[in-house]
Amino acid sequence: MKAVVLGAAGGIGQPLSLLLKSNPLVTELGLYDIVNAPGVAVDLSHIATPAKVEGYLPADDGLKKVLTGADVVVIPAGIPRKPGMTRDDLFKINAGIVRDLATGIATTAPKAFVLVISNPVNSTVPIVAEVFKKHGVFDPKRLFGVCTLDVVRASTFVSEILGDRSLATSIKIPVVGGHSGVTIVPLLSQSTHPIPSSISSSTIDTVINRIQFGGDEIVKAKDGAGSATLSMAFAGAEFVGKVLRAKGGEKGIVAPTFVNLIADAEGGAKLKAELGAEVEYFSAPVELGVEGVYKINGLGTISDSEKKLIQVAVPELITNIEKGVSFVGAPKL
Numbered sequence: 304m305k306a307v308v309l310g311a312a313g314g315i316g317q318p319l320s321l322l323l324k325s326n327p328l329v330t331e332l333g334l335y336d337i338v339n340a341p342g343v344a345v346d347l348s349h350i351a352t353p354a355k356v357e358g359y360l361p362a363d364d365g366l367k368k369v370l371t372g373a374d375v376v377v378i379p380a381g382i383p384r385k386p387g388m389t390r391d392d393l394f395k396i397n398a399g400i401v402r403d404l405a406t407g408i409a410t411t412a413p414k415a416f417v418l419v420i421s422n423p424v425n426s427t428v429p430i431v432a433e434v435f436k437k438h439g440v441f442d443p444k445r446l447f448g449v450c451t452l453d454v455v456r457a458s459t460f461v462s463e464i465l466g467d468r469s470l471a472t473s474i475k476i477p478v479v480g481g482h483s484g485v486t487i488v489p490l491l492s493q494s495t496h497p498i499p500s501s502i503s504s505s506t507i508d509t510v511i512n513r514i515q516f517g518g519d520e521i522v523k524a525k526d527g528a529g530s531a532t533l534s535m536a537f538a539g540a541e542f543v544g545k546v547l548r549a550k551g552g553e554k555g556i557v558a559p560t561f562v563n564l565i566a567d568a569e570g571g572a573k574l575k576a577e578l579g580a581e582v583e584y585f586s587a588p589v590e591l592g593v594e595g596v597y598k599i600n601g602l603g604t605i606s607d608s609e610k611k612l613i614q615v616a617v618p619e620l621i622t623n624i625e626k627g628v629s630f631v632g633a634p635k636l
């Protein structure tokens with residue numbers, strides 16, 4: 304399968320491309336960036352794995368060349384946060400970058416699965432959808448916002464409060480909603496390793512807040528030099544790997560991801576009923592299949608405090624989604 308990374312020379316793009324070069328399901332890896340992509344590609348091409356690697360710049364139709372034959376396109380192109388910024392502050396610049404890249408995908412690789420990492424994800428995913436609608440090629444089953452880092456953080460931070468870091472690789476906690484601040488809703492009540500009652504509610508509140516605002520920790524620590532890159536590459540490679548396995552026919556793979564709820568009309572309608580809101584996109588546990596989204600799972604049983612977190616998340620999510628939709632200004636489907 305051909306995987307393409309748009310923004311491949313960046314902080315996320317390089318380690319993500321490295322991890323994809325190591326994925327045996329990737330037979331071809333296409334790298335694209337406005338700088339340095341050919342150099343990164345030659346570097347990766349020396350790694351002794353079968354994937355053929357090519358890198359392109361915008362000149363000489365580079366975007367068209369890299370996208371030709373793409374099965375999966377991952378987009379980490381765009382600027383990252385600096386201290387004091389919200390993800391929404393990135394909209395001004397990243398919205399246009401994502402719109403233009405989406406236009407390239409819509410015209411050259413309209414059947415590819417598109418995985419959006421560029422922030423603000425709650426708005427950039429709707430931007431891709433609206434561009435695809437304008438070109439008459441929108442299939443909601445093939446569009447994903449990558450929220451895997453929130454899930455990775457939940458496993459890490461909860462294993463820490465459980466006092467057993469070895470759990471980090473096995474513990475699974477669904478994280479739903481969106482990908483920014485209060486729209487990130489971890490469902491600790493559904494942890495595969497139940498949280499013992501000996502853990503205080505203030506410790507639980509602190510860990511929920513840490514999962515919601517984990518990105519800020521890295522932005523602050525990097526002190527102006529960007530945001531999560533290595534942990535994001537790890538998370539992104541994990542999600543791409545799941546998508547590729549499902550595309551290859553493996554069944555039963557579930558991952559939380561930010562999708563348009565019409566991707567599974569029945570599951571999406573049930574989820575909206577659970578949310579009690581007309582929200583067009585939501586990050587929910589999604590069963591992946593050969594066509595992309597196979598089934599959108601509902602929230603399941605959640606605690607009263609989690610219901611409150613959802614109530615706070617939904618209005619902000621709706622505002623973020625609307626901002627992305629109106630940026631492109633396409634007519635509704």
Ligand SMILES: NC(=O)c1ccc[n+]([C@@H]2O[C@H](COP(=O)([O-])OP(=O)(O)OC[C@H]3O[C@@H](n4cnc5c(N)ncnc54)[C@H](O)[C@@H]3O)[C@@H](O)[C@H]2O)c1
Pocket residue numbers: 309310311312313314315316335336337338379380381382383384393397400404419420421422423424449450451452453482529530531532535
């Ligand atoms: N979804 C998530 O969980 C998550 C996590 C971390 C970061 N992010 C986001 O990912 C994005 C990238 O972060 P980063 O740290 O890699 O930034 P970065 O600045 O290190 O890299 C971004 C890359 O995009 C390239 N680029 C810019 N415009 C482009 C265009 N038009 N076409 C192709 N490439 C282009 C740049 O040249 C650069 O190499 C940011 O928006 C960041 O907020 C999302």
Ligand SMILES: O=C(O)C[C@H](O)C(=O)O
Pocket residue numbers: 383384390422452517518519521522530531
């Ligand atoms: O925090 C950021 O801006 C980057 C990313 O969305 C993250 O969650 O780390």
